[in-house]
Amino acid sequence: MLVGGGPSDTGLRTDAPPDTAVLIGRFQPLHRAHLALIRQALESTKMLVIVLGSARSARTVRNPLSDVERAGLIVEMLAGQGFDTGRVRLEAVPDFFYNLPLWVQAVRRAVGVERAVLHGFEKDASSFYLRLFPDWAFQPPGFQSKLNATAVREAMYSRDWQAVEQAVTPEVLAGLRTFADTPAFAELLADRQAIRALAQRGPVRSAGVLLVAGSHMLLKRRTERPGLGLWAIPEGPSAWEAARSVTRLLSRKLLESEEFRNRCLNAPGRTPGLDWQTEATLYTLPHRVPPSPGAAWVALSALQRTPETFFADHAQGITALLEDWPV
The missing domain is CATH 3.90.79.10 (Nucleoside Triphosphate Pyrophosphohydrolase)
Structure with missing residues (x-):
């Protein structure tokens, strides 16, 4: 799904700062810290490419939303928060668990430019991907946040909508509440219970x-x-x-x-x-x-x-x- 124009075919001046920012994540779901990263990226570059990871995979408790659903929530959030959607492009990239170089190639193809500024949180081991693009400039967040998608998902599964509301925008909250009324959400709750039972038995x-x-x-x-x-x-x-x-x-x-x-x-x-x-x-x-x-x-x-x-x-x-x- 695309928002705005596609990758530019024109070359970039090597002595000029990159015109494209990149934000890679699963966004399961998109929360206010992600929103702040998007705002930061658009303040310093002309175009932002948001790479939706773990695309085209079956729903799991960790990845409850499809890439199409995540893209829809992001578009609604951007419009609702007054962003220029013409400056944002969404690209879905699947996982390559057993061939990381293929994943890197897929991300580069999706971004479509040689030089870019990569934005992201260096929070834990899951952020290793930020170091896989050494030729891209890295811009850490200019703010601090304790928000994390894991806590938001747990609040959603518990239907603690007050906690979810504090972490996400109204547009995302509305989308998550709609999703919680679907058969797919009920299936995830059943899987969540089964996983907990299996985990108690050990590896x-x-x-x-x-x-x-x-x-x-x-x-x-x-x-x-x-x-x-x-x-x-x-x-x-x-x-x-x-x-x-x-x-x-x-x-x-x-x-x-x-x-x-x-x-x-x-x-x-x-x-x-x-x-x-x-x-x-x-x-x-x-x-x-x-x-x-x-x-x-x-x-x-x-x-x-x-x-x-x-x-x-x-x-x-x-x-x-x-x-x-x-x-």
Whole structure:
């Protein structure tokens, strides 16, 4: 979604200050400290590019709003607060948990200029991305704020609208209250409860098997929360038994060849609220085999076409396995 014009095709003078400011974040949701950053950026540059991170992914308790919904809230906030929306452009960029250089490239393409001023809060380890653009000038905030989106989300889930109102603008508050009346919000509350119950049991360690034949992969829809109904790499003993059955039908040489790959899906934040790691193994088959109950052959194109239908980081993990990204 775009607000204002697209990236400029004209070159920038190397002796002139950058005309473009960049603000990268998930904005889940946008709060008043973000608003102050936007104001600061627009006071010193002609154009501001707001990069919406974690785009095109399934809703989670940590990322409850889609990039389209976040963009809508930002546009409403900008208009309501009297900003010149022609000076702001919104760009959505997905996560690349297992290939950070690809994420950096995606952000650079979205911004569309070589020189820029990067604005942001250096608050904790999650702010590491600010150092991934060394050729961009960095402008820290000229103010202090204790606001954080985590507290705002918790207040929203508790329907403590008085606390939310203190942290966000009226436009964002109205949007969040509308969202809280949707089935999607009810699903998040159910996931939140399930995550808390799982977290009490300690770290989750699972193993999954991904079978790929030609242009399709064998996946299974999740029957439990979190992520109920989302596509996932089949996990558990049944997945391994299915793989063993397939290899017996084909040949044991499959296990001894380079037709399989393995990697641990363990990116921080892949399952917000849980310490969940999945040891995933990919087997490439010469043809499809009958799927086990609850599983289905899904086109590989779904990884790019509908990544929001995949659980956690499974779309990215599958891509990493298929393309053999470095571990």
